Amino acid sequence: MIIPLDSPVLVLNRYWQPVNTCSARRALSLLFLGHAEVVHSDEEQSYATHDFASWLAQPISDGAHEIVHTVQRAMRVPKIIVLAFYDRLPKKDVKFSRENVFRRDAYTCQYCCKIFTTADLNIDHVVPRDKGGPTTWENVVCSCVRCNTRKANKMPKEAGMIPRKEPKAPRWRPFYSPMAEDGMPKDWLRFVELPQASVELTA
Ligand SMILES: [Zn+2]
Numbered sequence: 001m002i003i004p005l006d007s008p009v010l011v012l013n014r015y016w017q018p019v020n021t022c023s024a025r026r027a028l029s030l031l032f033l034g035h036a037e038v039v040h041s042d043e044e045q046s047y048a049t050h051d052f053a054s055w056l057a058q059p060i061s062d063g064a065h066e067i068v069h070t071v072q073r074a075m076r077v078p079k080i081i082v083l084a085f086y087d088r089l090p091k092k093d094v095k096f097s098r099e100n101v102f103r104r105d106a107y108t109c110q111y112c113c114k115i116f117t118t119a120d121l122n123i124d125h126v127v128p129r130d131k132g133g134p135t136t137w138e139n140v141v142c143s144c145v146r147c148n149t150r151k152a153n154k155m156p157k158e159a160g161m162i163p164r165k166e167p168k169a170p171r172w173r174p175f176y177s178p179m180a181e182d183g184m185p186k187d188w189l190r191f192v193e194l195p196q197a198s199v200e201l202t203a
Contacts (some may be wrong), residue, residue, distance in 0.1 A: 001025060004066035004077045008179035010188045012039065012082040019086065021177040024068070024077045031055065031081065039080040041187065049082060068100035079187040092172035096137060098123055104170045110163035111151065117143050128153040137169035171194050 009027040011020040016039075022030075030036035037049040042060075045105050050058065060067055065076035094100055101123055108115050110124070124143035127133030130153050141163045143151070151159045174180055174192045184192060 004068050007066060007077055007079075008177070008185065009078055010080045010174055010185075010191060012080065012191060012192070013037075013086045013169065014083060016082060016191065018174045018188075019083070020092065021174060021179045022076055024066075027078050027081045030083070031078070036081040036083050038078040039082050040078070041190070042081075077187050080191065093174045094170050094172050095178075099178055100170075101137075101140055102142050103175055105165070108142060109144035109147050109167065110141040110167075111143055111147035112162050114144065120145055122148040124148050124151060126156055126167065128155070131155065131202075138167055141165075141167050 005023065005025040005028075007022050007024045008021050010018055011022055011027070013019045027038075031038060031052050034051065037051050038055045039047055040055075041047050055078070056073070059075055060074050060076055065079070066177045067074045068077055069075075081198070094104075099118070102118060102121055107117070107121065109121070122143050122145055123140050124147070125133040125135065126139050126141060129135070133139050147161065154161075156162045161181055170176070174188060175184060176203065180188075
């Protein structure tokens, strides 16, 4: 179980672009210091921002937020904050991992273009390892077990199997955050561009 102060908060820059995730503990301290405001949506899906005093004045029992207790009183745990000063685009590196390769390629086999669950996906080295291909963002793609077996240790041209998208290191997005591993809070989705499945539509 995640305790409320450890729950994930999406961090937006001044232009409301997602730049990071942090814990609610950190978000509340940024809020308290006046470096950030809480972004909160009501049922009509309109967004309001709150500074510390205004957030503290919010009724606590809306059912959608966890609660923390300060010395004086209880307050809601924010899910999204917007930074007051930071206006640059994210320059964070995405951690290279099997799961993040799947996320980058939208769980889509780069050879047959079908979408699979993690259990049915492999990491394929475009230039095979035994031919000197490194394990890097630029040389691995998401592949289904069948395509992976078919390609084996052949070069793409030799196998007649070219990845649909040229593999590259991805730009940081909230869904690469380890905090989003159990699924992203639904409040974030409005701000998060999900990876596009590289499925090609045939006429
Ligand atoms: Zn496949």
